[in-house]
Amino acid sequence: MNDRDSMKPGDLLLPVKSFCRLSGQIIAPLSFEIHAFSVKFAYSLTRSAYMEQNINFEDIFESKLAKNDFIEPKDWMPDNYRKHLIRQISQHAHSEIVGMLPEGNWITRAPSLRSKIVLLAKVQDEGGHGLYLYTAAETLGVSRDELLDALHTGKAKYSSIFNYPTLTWADVGAIGWLVDGAAIMNQVMLQRSSYGPYSRAMVRICKEESFHQRQGYEIMTHLAFGTPEQKQMAQDALNRWWYPTMMMFGPPDKDSPNSENAIKWRIKRETNDQLRQRFVNQTVPQAEYLGLTVPDEKLTWNEAKQGYDFSEPDWVEFKNVINGNGPCNKQRLKARNDAHKNGAWVREAAAAYAKKKGESTAVAA
Amino acid sequence: MSDSQGPVWEVFVQRKSGQPFVHCGSLHAFDKEMALQNARDLYTRRGEGMALWVVPSSAIVASSPEDMGPFFEPANDKVYRHPTFYQIPDAIKHM
Ligand SMILES: [Fe+2]
Ligand SMILES: [Fe+2]
Numbered sequence: 001m002n003d004r005d006s007m008k009p010g011d012l013l014l015p016v017k018s019f020c021r022l023s024g025q026i027i028a029p030l031s032f033e034i035h036a037f038s039v040k041f042a043y044s045l046t047r048s049a050y051m052e053q054n055i056n057f058e059d060i061f062e063s064k065l066a067k068n069d070f071i072e073p074k075d076w077m078p079d080n081y082r083k084h085l086i087r088q089i090s091q092h093a094h095s096e097i098v099g100m101l102p103e104g105n106w107i108t109r110a111p112s113l114r115s116k117i118v119l120l121a122k123v124q125d126e127g128g129h130g131l132y133l134y135t136a137a138e139t140l141g142v143s144r145d146e147l148l149d150a151l152h153t154g155k156a157k158y159s160s161i162f163n164y165p166t167l168t169w170a171d172v173g174a175i176g177w178l179v180d181g182a183a184i185m186n187q188v189m190l191q192r193s194s195y196g197p198y199s200r201a202m203v204r205i206c207k208e209e210s211f212h213q214r215q216g217y218e219i220m221t222h223l224a225f226g227t228p229e230q231k232q233m234a235q236d237a238l239n240r241w242w243y244p245t246m247m248m249f250g251p252p253d254k255d256s257p258n259s260e261n262a263i264k265w266r267i268k269r270e271t272n273d274q275l276r277q278r279f280v281n282q283t284v285p286q287a288e289y290l291g292l293t294v295p296d297e298k299l300t301w302n303e304a305k306q307g308y309d310f311s312e313p314d315w316v317e318f319k320n321v322i323n324g325n326g327p328c329n330k331q332r333l334k335a336r337n338d339a340h341k342n343g344a345w346v347r348e349a350a351a352a353y354a355k356k357k358g359e360s361t362a363v364a365a
Numbered sequence: 366m367s368d369s370q371g372p373v374w375e376v377f378v379q380r381k382s383g384q385p386f387v388h389c390g391s392l393h394a395f396d397k398e399m400a401l402q403n404a405r406d407l408y409t410r411r412g413e414g415m416a417l418w419v420v421p422s423s424a425i426v427a428s429s430p431e432d433m434g435p436f437f438e439p440a441n442d443k444v445y446r447h448p449t450f451y452q453i454p455d456a457i458k459h460m
Pocket of ligand 1: 129
């Protein structure tokens with residue numbers, strides 16, 4: 001071992017790929033490999049001078065937020081920041097996968113082969129969104145099992161919107177147009193969220209969402225410019241989905257207990273009311289184009305604020321639905337629990353197979 | 366972390382041939398084969414890549430944020446590693 005020059009790299013040395021992080025993205029350069037005897041040695045090879053320092057972690061955290069830097073999983077963060085994120089990201093993940101249910105209801109009854117493959121692709125995307133978000137939440141130190149358990153036992157919340165039923169095909173159009181539209185508005189903002197893994201998941205999700213909204217609006221145009229019965233069906237869907245969609249942005253700022261911290265920590269960058277206002281401004285002209293009427297008698301353009309004045313949704317109903325008493329809460333929870341239970345044998349078989357091949361032990365260290 | 370969903374894997378995707386593999390997210394899978402298939406279904410539904418790596422998360426070694434300064438410090442004062450450090454006569458082209 002004294003004569004290291006005579007040793008061929010690769011003889012005893014372990015090739016180690018090195019990764020570096022650049023503006024929130026983890027880059028793996030193809031060619032950067034170093035040789036080291038162990039993982040620890042690989043790390044210390046480039047870590048030449050580690051100085052003991054008195055570090056104020058809170059200052060570092062605050063200064064990162066002030067500079068619009070991202071917080072990454074291994075960074076120090078206040079406990080409440082971590083808790084807030086786990087709650088928000090897991091609720092978001094639950095919403096994605098519970099959101100598959102009301103639309104999934106129409107896959108077998110989609111009116112054409114084209115609309116069926118489109119709906120399948122959309123619902124599959126929502127499943128994917130749930131998975132991106134669960135793994136983002138897991139970087140904060142919770143396990144997938146804990147997260148799913150919280151959903152299945154009813155301990156965790158998900159967006160109240162998915163507790164409403166999809167009664168007609170027009171509802172599938174209205175969901176894409178309004179519900180995905182509202183989700184996009186929220187998610188575009190969250191792309192700049194201060195937590196790196198959440199922000200990166202949002203960037204992916206936003207890229208996929210725009211097709212969701214467009215396919216929904218396309219369904220609405222077909223119905224709104226179709227027969228009088230079809231137009232009526234579209235109007236009825238708008239009537240039923242308008243207010244529940246407005247609730248998606250959360251309670252008014254004055255009654256929103258979590259908003260203040262979320263803004264302070266730059267998890268959110270705009271308040272519930274700001275987003276709701278923007279949604280109304282954007283959506284009303286789209287309804288007008290369809291020749292449909294937004295079910296709000298108070299809706300008027302306000303020149304001074306360059307936005308619409310509109311009626312608030314029924315916040316008592318919102319509370320009730322959140323607390324489990326919406327039209328479909330029990331049904332949704334049962335569907336999730338059944339799916340999880342019915343999938344248990346698949347997970348067990350996959351685990352047994354991996355074990356038989358001797359893989360899982362090597363990996364799960 | 367392993368649970369009833371299997372261990373966590375990190376996914377790297379190469380967009381086009383010749384480009385670096387870029388981390389795009391994580392997933393759960395029970396073995397290598399499933400990790401690769403899940404990565405395809407989850408991260409390349411729209412032709413985002415033409416090659417994938419999946420790596421058990423437990424195999425990733427990461428630097429700690431606390432020593433970010435000292436850890437990367439050795440590079441900071443070595444301006445001579447950059448081409449602009451050197452003076453080349455104006456008459457010389459293509460260098
Ligand atoms: Fe989604
Ligand atoms: Fe969506």
